[in-house]
Every structure is written in structure tokens, then in C-alpha cells.
Amino acid sequence: MQFTIEVNSKSIRAEKGETILSALNRNGIMIPTLCRMQEYTPTGACRMCVVEVEGRERLVTACSALVEEWMKIRTHSPRVIKARKTIVELLLSNHPDDCLYCDRNLDCELQKLSDQLQVRERRIRGRKIKPRRDQSSPAIVRELSKCILCGRCIRVCEESVTATSIDFIGRGRATHVGTAMDRDLNFSSCIHCGQCVLVCPTGALHEKHYVTEVQEQLSKSDVTRVIQYSPLVPYALADELGVKYQRDFDRVLNAVLRKIGFEKVFLSGAGTDILIKELADAVEAARKNGEKKPVVISACPAWVKYCEQFFPEFLPMLSTLKTPQQISGAIIKSALAATEEKSSVYTVSVTPCTAMKFEARRDSMTRKGISDIDTVLTVRELARLIVLYGIDITNIDPEPADEPMSQRSSAALLAETAGGLTESVLRSLAIRAGGTESDKSAVKKLRSGNPFREGSVTEGDLTWSVAVVDGLKGFEKLREMLDKGSSYDLIEVMACPGGCVNGGGMIPAGSKEAVRQRSRFIYQADEQDAVRGPENSATVSMLYDDTFIQCPELTDRHLFHTHFSKRDVLL
Amino acid sequence: MSKIEDILTRYRSGSHESLIPILQDVQVEDGYLSEEAVVRIGAFLGMSTTKIYGLATFYDQFRFAPAGRVHLRVCNGTTCFVNGSAPVIAAMKETLGVEPGQTTRDGRFSYELTACMGGCNEGPVVCVGETFHTHVRAEDIPEMITKLKVLADLK
Ligand code: SF4
Numbered sequence: 001m002q003f004t005i006e007v008n009s010k011s012i013r014a015e016k017g018e019t020i021l022s023a024l025n026r027n028g029i030m031i032p033t034l035c036r037m038q039e040y041t042p043t044g045a046c047r048m049c050v051v052e053v054e055g056r057e058r059l060v061t062a063c064s065a066l067v068e069e070w071m072k073i074r075t076h077s078p079r080v081i082k083a084r085k086t087i088v089e090l091l092l093s094n095h096p097d098d099c100l101y102c103d104r105n106l107d108c109e110l111q112k113l114s115d116q117l118q119v120r121e122r123r124i125r126g127r128k129i130k131p132r133r134d135q136s137s138p139a140i141v142r143e144l145s146k147c148i149l150c151g152r153c154i155r156v157c158e159e160s161v162t163a164t165s166i167d168f169i170g171r172g173r174a175t176h177v178g179t180a181m182d183r184d185l186n187f188s189s190c191i192h193c194g195q196c197v198l199v200c201p202t203g204a205l206h207e208k209h210y211v212t213e214v215q216e217q218l219s220k221s222d223v224t225r226v227i228q229y230s231p232l233v234p235y236a237l238a239d240e241l242g243v244k245y246q247r248d249f250d251r252v253l254n255a256v257l258r259k260i261g262f263e264k265v266f267l268s269g270a271g272t273d274i275l276i277k278e279l280a281d282a283v284e285a286a287r288k289n290g291e292k293k294p295v296v297i298s299a300c301p302a303w304v305k306y307c308e309q310f311f312p313e314f315l316p317m318l319s320t321l322k323t324p325q326q327i328s329g330a331i332i333k334s335a336l337a338a339t340e341e342k343s344s345v346y347t348v349s350v351t352p353c354t355a356m357k358f359e360a361r362r363d364s365m366t367r368k369g370i371s372d373i374d375t376v377l378t379v380r381e382l383a384r385l386i387v388l389y390g391i392d393i394t395n396i397d398p399e400p401a402d403e404p405m406s407q408r409s410s411a412a413l414l415a416e417t418a419g420g421l422t423e424s425v426l427r428s429l430a431i432r433a434g435g436t437e438s439d440k441s442a443v444k445k446l447r448s449g450n451p452f453r454e455g456s457v458t459e460g461d462l463t464w465s466v467a468v469v470d471g472l473k474g475f476e477k478l479r480e481m482l483d484k485g486s487s488y489d490l491i492e493v494m495a496c497p498g499g500c501v502n503g504g505g506m507i508p509a510g511s512k513e514a515v516r517q518r519s520r521f522i523y524q525a526d527e528q529d530a531v532r533g534p535e536n537s538a539t540v541s542m543l544y545d546d547t548f549i550q551c552p553e554l555t556d557r558h559l560f561h562t563h564f565s566k567r568d569v570l571l
Numbered sequence: 572m573s574k575i576e577d578i579l580t581r582y583r584s585g586s587h588e589s590l591i592p593i594l595q596d597v598q599v600e601d602g603y604l605s606e607e608a609v610v611r612i613g614a615f616l617g618m619s620t621t622k623i624y625g626l627a628t629f630y631d632q633f634r635f636a637p638a639g640r641v642h643l644r645v646c647n648g649t650t651c652f653v654n655g656s657a658p659v660i661a662a663m664k665e666t667l668g669v670e671p672g673q674t675t676r677d678g679r680f681s682y683e684l685t686a687c688m689g690g691c692n693e694g695p696v697v698c699v700g701e702t703f704h705t706h707v708r709a710e711d712i713p714e715m716i717t718k719l720k721v722l723a724d725l726k
């Protein structure tokens with residue numbers, strides 16, 4: 001039902017049951033918000049969004065109060081502006097004020113608010129919060145003094161990630177965001193997914209930076225400097241650097257990376273293609289051997305840690321295959337160091353993920369103390385590196401990547417969206433059964449966007465049933481289905497809702513719709529690609545027929561497998 | 572740990588409302604909330620230890636380390652505040668280097684802030700065991716602590 005309310009002496013249409021904020025936004029009136037997050041129930045905690053409602057003594061929080069027919073609202077009266085400004089001034093009163101040196105300088109919501117509300121002098125002076133920087137995690141850094149206690153990270157971690165690793169600790173002035181027993185993050189149940197980083201309005205949470213380390217290595221002449229990047233990276237990078245993405249941008253990126261000083265540029269997507277092929281093998285083998293248990297994909301390192309700590313009983317079902325990043329990493333170090341010392345090869349991997357920073361440090365990812373991947377950068381960090389090296393990306397000729405991993409299929413790109421890896425494996429199974437493509441209508445169901453999805457596809461005379469957990473919120477449903485006796489051949493779990501397109505190392509999407517938009521781009525790109533799976537990738541053929549045979553370490557492909565074990569952390 | 576199991580039998584598993592009463596019982600029993608206790612309670616109630624810790628730290632009454640050999644109680648009541656307890660509390664923090672509810676690293680001292688202890692006319696009041704110190708001033712604290720060190724080392 002629609003009705004009219006009065007806003008700033010003009011009438012606007014409002015919908016019964018919607019919040020004041022939503023009615024205002026739809027009518028082109030913007031109100032600053034801080035604690036509110038789209039798709040989460042509003043708490044009304046920060047009061048940044050207050051408006052004046054005639055007849056109400058107190059100002060009303062627009063993000064949580066519902067519109068009512070009699071309402072006369074003033075959104076920018078002097079009283080309202082003063083209240084909002086005071087909130088910002090209070091937040092700034094104990095803030096460290098080192099904006100120029102902050103990770104989020106020029107990209108900070110607090111900075112923006114203080115500018116919008118024209119805070120130009122310090123009227124309120126509070127005692128500065130004691131700086132405390134938690135660098136214990138290889139993936140996420142917490143800078144507690146920059147926290148403005150909006151609570152967004154806490155809600156995301158609890159309601160979306162379901163790890164519940166952080167909460168408000170203490171009360172009053174001592175309140176801060178912390179883990180159980182106020183431990184450092186690395187000793188908590190945090191799975192390094194970085195979803196909290198995506199929503200933090202300030203520099204209180206960010207990925208651990210390795211740009212300086214990369215710079216140092218780049219200046220060394222006695223190491224072979226190698227970089228590999230995930231299929232999604234060029235698309236995400238174009239967005240971050242403000243250029244329009246075209247397929248050729250992948251090849252531009254190769255040239256850019258060489259300009260920065262990398263000698264070899266490889267595609268992690270070749271690793272994804274190998275993973276797809278090996279997973280299809282595993283699923284087929286399980287069927288042939290009459291195994292009852294599903295193949296559970298372990299390509300998401302945040303999910304793997306989640307499983308190790310919360311559901312160790314699931315571990316025996318997990319596929320031992322490594323993630324694409326680590327498969328490519330193992331190939332690079334092995335293939336290149338047949339002639340050189342492994343320690344003289346320095347490999348960087350660029351991903352949309354923060355948990356990969358943690359993964360690269362797992363013990364089975366190193367050989368004799370040398371990691372297969374030395375440094376993991378997020379898309380955001382790579383953008384900084386490119387800017388730092390002063391490279392004009394609009395003015396560079398495209399170049400191919402290096403052999404033996406110069407090509408990826410579009411199935412590898414598909415794997416960057418939740419459910420995509422499952423689709424890719426199904427596609428491979430279809431091709432093996434003599435087809436070209438898996439059943440379109442079944443695949444459509446797998447793209448629904450629900451946190452839990454399932455489906456079955458018939459390829460030739462075999463039927464495969466699959467399940468996809470899109471964001472860990474969907475995991476409970478999977479357990480329920482398994483308890484009820486559902487059986488699957490293949491299960492995919494992605495910790496980040498939407499998949500890697502919404503990974504902790506990406507540029508924050510801001511809404512579910514924006515995440516969907518990224519997936520739609522991938523589906524489209526997949527439609528247009530000529531090489532749509534490992535079966536017709538020349539790179540994959542060359543790797544299996546040549547590289548793996550030539551290189552003794554790779555011949556039996558044991559390097560593509562890892563192991564998992566129960567993890568003791570405070571849950 | 573068996574004592575905690577005794578306590579838990581009095582409560583219904585999975586009921587989040589029981590959290591605070593359980594924490595209180597365990598603290599009375601053990602003197603503090605150990606990490607093992609928090610984990611056990613979390614499993615019993617189906618709650619994340621993060622949430623338990625977050626909620627428990629909202630209240631001054633809970634402590635997460637065993638009390639020091641000498642435990643001081645500093646009155647945080649209204650009258651004592653009017654009589655100047657705030658600088659006393661600040662001096663306590665300064666001298667011991669820990670927050671209320673925490674224990675000094677050498678295990679000698681801990682202190683807590685309490686509600687009115689009934690000595691309002693004599694405030695600010697600091698209580699050590701059964702001994703009441705009255706009209707305490709911030710500048711008295713360092714000496715008080717030095718003297719109490721002897722007591723702590725006897726224990
Ligand atoms: S990285 Fe993920 S698991 Fe860790 S605190 Fe942030 S949201 Fe929670």
C-alpha cells in the first residue's frame with residue numbers, strides 16, 4: 001500500500017512497511033548512515049541517520065524507523081545536521097588522526113562523513129585510544145585505535161560467515177572489538193575470509209600488506225621473479241583502476257606485470273583447469289568404486305579452516321586436491337627449479353581472496369621450508385603496486401603470458417563465482433560422456449543465488465547429483481540435507497557469499513545485487529569464450545603430455561594433493 | 572572440571588538465558604572464569620566462546636584470571652566518587668599497571684571495583700581482605716602497595 005508523507009514541506013510517496021531511509025532514498029534524498037548494512041536488519045545503534053519527525057521529541061533513526069502516514073519529516077534541518085555533526089565529532093575526538101598514513105586514506109567513510117558535514121575544527125577533545133595493532137594473522141590486520149565501534153564486522157562475521165570470531169569486548173570507554181579471551185586474531189576461530197574487511201568503514205581492518213616485500217624482491221637480480229594471477233583479477237583490477245574491462249585487458253596485464261619487473265607471468269587459471277579435470281576424475285572414480293561419500297571441494301581455504309575447526313567430522317570427505325593457486329605454485333616451482341635452485345624463484349600470486357594469504361603458509365604448501373607461493377597479494381594491493389610503479393595502463397600493448405601456463409579456459413573463470421566450479425566439473429563430465437555442454441535447465445538452478453542449492457544432471461547414461469553452499473550461511477542446510485539422507489556426488493562450499501567475486505581481497509561490492517552483477521559478467525564471458533574447459537585447453541594438454549612427464553617431481557602429481565587436520569582454536 | 576559439570580546439571584543445555592547465572596556459579600566455585608570453563612559452557616549452551624567472552628566482559632563482576640595473592644576492592648560507589656575515588660582508581664591502575672579484574676604478572680595483586688561498601692562517611696574506601704582503609708588518597712596508593720608486597724610474598 002502506498003501513501004503520501006511530507007518531507008521537507010514536499011509530498012513524497014511511501015510504501016507501507018518500508019523504513020524512512022528507503023522512502024527517502026527512493027525519492028532522491030540521501031541520508032548519511034554508518035552502522036547500517038544493506039540486507040541486514042537495522043539496529044539503530046550509531047544514530048548517524050537521524051531525522052526530525054514532527055510530534056516526536058527525540059530525533060528518529062531513519063534506517064530503522066518505519067514510515068507512517070501522518071509523518072512530517074525534516075531531513076536536513078539545523079537540528080538534524082548539528083546532531084549528525086556532533087556524532088562525527090565524537091567519533092573523531094579519540095581517533096588517532098593519522099589519516100595521511102592510513103591504509104584507507106581517501107577511501108574512508110569517516111573521512112567522507114566529516115567532510116560532508118564540514119567538520120573543520122576539533123571542538124571535542126577526548127583521550128586518544130591506545131594504539132593496538134594486531135598483526136598476528138597472515139591475512140588480516142586489526143588496528144583497534146581506528147575502530148569506531150560501528151559493529152558491522154561483528155554482524156558479518158556472525159550472521160553471514162557464521163564463524164562468530166569477534167564481538168564487542170568490555171564496556172564503556174574500554175569497549176573494543178576482539179576475539180574470545182581477547183586473543184590475537186591468529187589464535188581465534190577467524191577463517192581469514194576478509195568479509196569483515198569489506199564492510200569496515202575505516203582503516204581498523206585491512207588485509208596484511210606485502211607490497212613492500214614484493215618491491216624488495218623485485219629489486220634483487222639473483223632471483224627469478226614470477227607472478228601468477230587468478231582469472232578474475234584482470235576484470236576486478238580494471239574496475240579498481242577505473243578503466244573499462246575488455247577481454248584484451250588480461251593480456252595488457254601481462255605486459256604491465258613485466259614492466260614492473262616480473263620475468264615470468266603465469267595464469268593461475270591453468271591450475272583451476274587442472275583442478276577441474278582432477279575433480280572430474282575423482283567424481284568418476286568414486287562412482288566406479290561404488291563409494292557412498294561425496295567429493296567435497298576444498299578449493300576455498302576459508303571453508304577448509306572452517307571445516308577443520310568447526311566440523312572435523314567432515315574432513316574425511318574433503319577432496320585432498322589443493323586450490324588452483326597452490327597447484328599452479330607447485331608446478332611453477334618444480335618446472336622452473338629443475339634448472340635453478342628453488343629458493344631463487346620468488347613467486348607472487350594475485351587473488352581476490354585474503355584467506356589465500358593464510359593458505360600459502362600452511363605446512364603442506366612448503367617443501368623443505370620453501371613455500372610454493374612466496375607472497376599473496378589481493379587485487380587491491382596489485383592496484384597499488386601498479387600505481388606505485390607509475391604505469392599507464394591505458395597505453396600498453398597486450399602480450400601473452402608465459403609457457404607452460406599461458407592459457408586458461410572460461411571454466412576456470414566460472415569457478416570464481418559460487419557454484420561455478422561445480423558447473424565446470426559437470427561440463428567436463430558431459431564432454432566425457434560425448435556431449436558438449438551440461439543440461440542448461442539444471443545449470444540454471446545452480447545459479448539461483450540461494451545460500452544452498454542442489455540439483456542433478458544426467459550426462460549420457462549417468463546421473464550426477466550436486467550441492468552448492470554459497471556462503472557459509474548455507475552450510476547448515478547442507479548438514480540438514482545430509483542428515484536427512486540426501487546423497488551427492490559433488491559438494492562445493494564457498495565461504496564468501498557469491499564466491500570469489502565477493503572475496504575479501506576484492507573491491508567491496510556494497511550489495512548483493514552488485515555481487516550478482518559480477519557473476520553475470522562471468523556467465524557472459526563464459527558464453528563467448530572459445531576454450532570452455534580443460535578438454536580443449538592447449539595449456540592443459542601440454543602440461544599433462546609434456547611438462548609433467550619431463551619433470552620428475554610432477555609426474556605422479558602428488559604435489560597437487562594436501563592433507564587436513566582438526567584444528568584447536570577457541571570456538 | 573567435575574565441579575563445573577555439577578553446576579551445569581542445574582541448568583538446561585542450550586538455553587542462552589542461563590549464561591549469566593552459570594558464569595556466576597562457576598566464578599563462585601573457581602574464583603574466576605578459566606578458558607576451559609568458557610569453552611565447556613559454550614559447548615553446553617551452544618554458544619560461541621567469543622559471544623560468551625563479549626557478554627561476560629560487559630559486567631565488572633567477572634574475572635578471567637585467578638585473583639592475585641593480595642586482592643583489593645576499591646569502592647566505586649556514588650559517595651566515594653564524590654569524595655574523590657576516581658583519582659584513587661587511576662592511581663591503582665598506574666601503580667599496578669593492570670585494569671580492574673586483571674592480575675599483575677607476578678601474581679601478587681589484583682583489584683576490583685565494587686558497589687558501596689557501607690563506609691560512605693569515611694570514603695574513599697579501599698578494602699584488603701577484612702581490613703578497611705578509609706579516606707584513601709591517590710598519593711597513598713604507591714606506599715600502600717609497597718607495604719602489601721610484603722604480605723603478598725608471605726602468602
Ligand atoms: S576474516 Fe572472516 S572469520 Fe575472520 S573475523 Fe573477519 S569475517 Fe570473521
Ligand code: SF4
Nearest residue numbers: 147148150151153200
Ligand atoms: S573494526 Fe571496523 S567494522 Fe568493525 S566495529 Fe570497528 S569500525 Fe566497525
Ligand code: FES
Nearest residue numbers: 034035044047063
Ligand atoms: S545508520 Fe541508522 S542508526 Fe546507524
Ligand code: FES
Nearest residue numbers: 646648651687690
Ligand atoms: S560509596 Fe564507597 S562506601 Fe559507600
